[in-house]
Amino acid sequence: MELHLISLALGLLLLVPVALKILFPYLWLDVLFFVDIMRIFVAFVSRRRKKPAFFALDRFLEQVAAVPDKSFMVFGDERYTFALVDEQSNRIANALRAHPGYTPGDTVALFMGNEPAFVTTWLALAKLGSPVALLNSNIRSKSLLHCFNCCRATVLIAASELRNAVEEVLSFLTERGTTILLMSKDCDTPGIQGFSAQVEEASDTPIPRSLRSHITFKSPAVYIYTSGTTGLPKAAVLNQNRLLSALAVLSSNGITSKDIFYLNLPLYHTAGFIVGFIGCIETGSTIILKKKFSASQFWDDCRKHNVTVIQYIGEVMRYLCSTPKKDNDKEHKVRLAIGNGIRAEVWREFLNRFGNIQIREFYASTEGNVGFVNYAGKIGAVGRVNFFYRKLFPYTLIKYDTERDEPVRDANGLCVKALKGETGLLVSKITDIAPFLGYVQNEEQNERKRLRNVLKKGDLYFNTGDLLKIDHDNFIYFQDRVGDTFRWKGENVATTEVSDILTLSGCLQEANVYGVQVPGHEGRIGMAAATLKKDVKFDGRRMYQHVVSYLPSYARPRFIRIQDAMEVTGTFKQMKVKLMEQGFNPGSVQDPLYILDDRAESYMLLTAEIYKSIMSGSIKL
């Protein structure tokens, strides 16, 4: 009898995991995820306690000491071991120290695309205790100057192929007494100094630690530019503490020193720099660095280098899926893809086509204080609500009025939580462990990102500006961005920045910029509804010249709609939602429509025929 009871109890006990699995199918994954978070937290805290202080750079130096001959970076046919990267960065640092226009600790702007010198120059500046502003290598003229000025850099280091872009703004830079160093042997333009020869001749002796003894965890480490909601790009500050915690992004997703990491996103953005580069410093993986993303070379590169981990943004995955099918599509060693912005249908297609690759979709932003990762592999989701995680990082989704472009508030003036299955604005409580560091010299924008009186009077949240949804199984889905930005070709476009520039063109009185969807494309392509100045005709050629000289290609409005008068909302905000819905179909929009035509170097009248070709995909945008 007793035996019988014991075996019954045992039997029931054995059933518990099965029952849990049915009732809470993701419980085990949720627990594992939280264990990971705790492990990261403990590692982080123990590093924070080290004396002397331990920074991201120190992790790199640990790798150099431990595995000097391991490949850290491969670029084309060039292979760089940890030791070589270290030596090369010492050379740059020593050459800089000897330069009269630079003092260790000065803020330096780095204007460079993806190449090994980006990595070695950043390391050199870290060794010298200098914060580095990572300038987008696509920006030009007014935007370039703005980005350079707003972080108060005194030195500009530029890649040799960006010489023309530097020359365009040279007089403004020299006026401010900027030291301008070009990574080429010599440069005959007055005011720009060739720097490569000095680097080659410099010694590779290590840089004394004392040069960075002034650095604390609160010191700015890098400035990364984002086009948040309005205006020109803003410099988000990432301090040393943030970089130290960023070391965990790849290791916490199971990436190790044995992995070969394919880095084809720009190093001046958070994805490439923080996730890719800083992440690999921690793991000691080998980085296969690409100048830029190429869909046609992607898998050949992966095969050639035995790549095991790839990094993506949504567009990357779509482009890969839209290349012609090949017999060897599944022949590769890629086991994991990490990134954000992949759509559910592309995700399915990707797995079908390229085989069983684990996809780690995450949600995060450069300046934000909350992030999610889809550790359960649920197609389409960016993450999962995790009870423990939410205790550490209290975030919530609140109801949002897209017409009025503001959160819904109740009779007491508090925000209203969105229900499960309902789209809401993601806000995250600003705390000591989830601080909001803000943008440099932009208190107005900082205040815009802060939201007060959210759930209680007097509380303070970070407003992500992103609309998300939580389903009944607790998966989190990204829905849209609110307000004044849209994404095109992986870049954020700030609509007010574009409209400011359009109205400088001479012929436009007002311009309302927004993004419109085109079938078969991620994100939205730029469009402007504009009014003309009195007695002025629309000049497509002049407009084209203006747009091309002021805006990077992804931000140029592809369509312009000329209206007699601008419609505004009750609160005098420009009407965007209606215009977005009306789109660019000349069959239904009565106003004259123009399309940017790069071959004709002009804005041309958008005919029904052109419209048809765009919709059928025979004109590529």
Ligand SMILES: *[C@@H]1O[C@H](CO)[C@@H](O)[C@H](O)[C@H]1NC(C)=O
């Ligand atoms: C890739 O792996 C294969 C077999 O595992 C090996 O023969 C080859 O040398 C590797 N290639 C590189 C670039 O490491």
